Amino acid sequence: MTDTSSPSNAPLPAKEESGEFFKTAIIAVLLALVIRTFLFEPFNIPSGSMLPTLKIGDYLFVSKPTYGYSKASFPLGLALFEGRQFAEEPARGDVAVFKLPTDTSIDYIKRVIGLPGETIQVIRGRLYINGVLVDREPVGLLQDEHPGMYPVTMMEYIETLPDGTMHRIWEETDNGDLDNTEPFTVPAGHYFMMGDNRDNSQDSRVQSLVGFVPFENFVGRADLIFFSVDDTVSIFKPWTWFGGIRYDRIFESIGPIRPEAHTAEGT
Secondary structure (H helix, E strand, O other): OOOOOOHHHOOOOHHHHHHHHHHHHHHHHHHHHHHHHHOEEEEEOOOOOOOOOOOOOEEEEEEOHHHOEOHHHOHHHOOOOOOOEOOOOOOOOOEEEEEEOOEEEEEEEEEEEEOOOOEEEEEOOEEEEOOEEOEEEEEEEEEEOOOOOOOEEEEEEEEEOOOOOEEEEEEOOOOOOOOOOOOEEOOOOEEEEEOOEHHHOOOOOOOOOOOOEEHHHEEEEEEEEEEEEOOOOEOOEHHHOOOOEOHHHOOEEOOOEOHHHHHHHOO
């Protein structure tokens, strides 16, 4: 028989109960801070510059250990060291979050296209790396629609980078403002970043805003979409919360297209 009068089963005094609650809350906050700082940080996508890879309303996890740690990895840049620790250089084709070089309070997300020492140029919409034309294969036309705007016709391509990495890009035209550039030589310790929505991306082609991105500015690699909602969802309209979830994008990998998957699709 259980002795319900045992002190071990007696309810805690209100003061002790309150203290336990706050201790648990503090531990939870510290644990979340450690995970966010050293392992994975959540980000959401507010623009269409990385379409079709990332959509507005995607929520994703960014891996911090992938590139090591710098001030950009820590909240408010609070790091007690200079440079980058446990560094692993970004690979071409990675989708990465970085601090905007001209305003480090702003996070950008783009794809790594040019490595240190390489020359990048866009001529009539086509990407050249070290003077060699990067292959792209047409997938087909599609309509990009935004609320309150006319639909825009896009051509989707699969672009194959020099190391064989493939990813999808959108092109509205091959004669846009960023479709003919000067040659850019990437400085040591820097990277050339581009959005997959090539005619609607402010990236390293815009030297006055983004330019070459220092390795120290990298926050981490975008690895996984953990949640996604479309533009019908409003926080003030609970009845829209479930209907607007993109269930097919939950837990979707952000990695490049594998050659075998590309062959299987027949594209």
